[in-house]
Amino acid sequence: MSIFAWTAPVFKLASRRWSEDDFRTIADLLRPYVAPGGLFADLGGGTGDLGSGVALALGARVVVVDQTPQMLRRVDAHPWVSTRLASAERLPFPSAYFDAVLCCDAFHHFRDQEAALNEIGRAVRPGGGVVVLELEAGPGGSRLVASLERLLGEPAAFRTPADLETLMAAHGIFGASQRQTKTSYLFLGTVRP
Numbered sequence: 302m303s304i305f306a307w308t309a310p311v312f313k314l315a316s317r318r319w320s321e322d323d324f325r326t327i328a329d330l331l332r333p334y335v336a337p338g339g340l341f342a343d344l345g346g347g348t349g350d351l352g353s354g355v356a357l358a359l360g361a362r363v364v365v366v367d368q369t370p371q372m373l374r375r376v377d378a379h380p381w382v383s384t385r386l387a388s389a390e391r392l393p394f395p396s397a398y399f400d401a402v403l404c405c406d407a408f409h410h411f412r413d414q415e416a417a418l419n420e421i422g423r424a425v426r427p428g429g430g431v432v433v434l435e436l437e438a439g440p441g442g443s444r445l446v447a448s449l450e451r452l453l454g455e456p457a458a459f460r461t462p463a464d465l466e467t468l469m470a471a472h473g474i475f476g477a478s479q480r481q482t483k484t485s486y487l488f489l490g491t492v493r494p
Contacts, residue, residue: 334430345407
């Protein structure tokens, strides 16, 4: 059983960390890709709080995609929010279905990151956006988090910003990373047209 099955209530409580400013900041990153009424995926979105807040700030629709049913059961009902039980490596959506993908604190959990990026590149329309927020590989907090996650059966496949940029580009997603905190960064990219 995934650690997320039994920690879903904790993640719902932790969602209070997101502020209206956070929603607006991420919405501003997605706005060039997602028009009002558009559609994006919150991939590995858990309880959906970040994706829902960003959707409201954008005036767009979001599909919260997660492979843990216990997480998706905690997504608040809203007309602009839907959920889908699926893994990032096998997205059950047609090609070019989404205007963008948001992935926060989840990419390092993907067991096959290459397959996940193939799916993102397929499911996001050409010219669409990809926003990934992650902890950075290396010393400090992420090393402790990685050790704990591995003990709990998670892949903890953290990457440096440069490594993620290279991996994304190899899958037709071109962009750049920017530091968020001492141990976290944000990648913003575009799916090759």
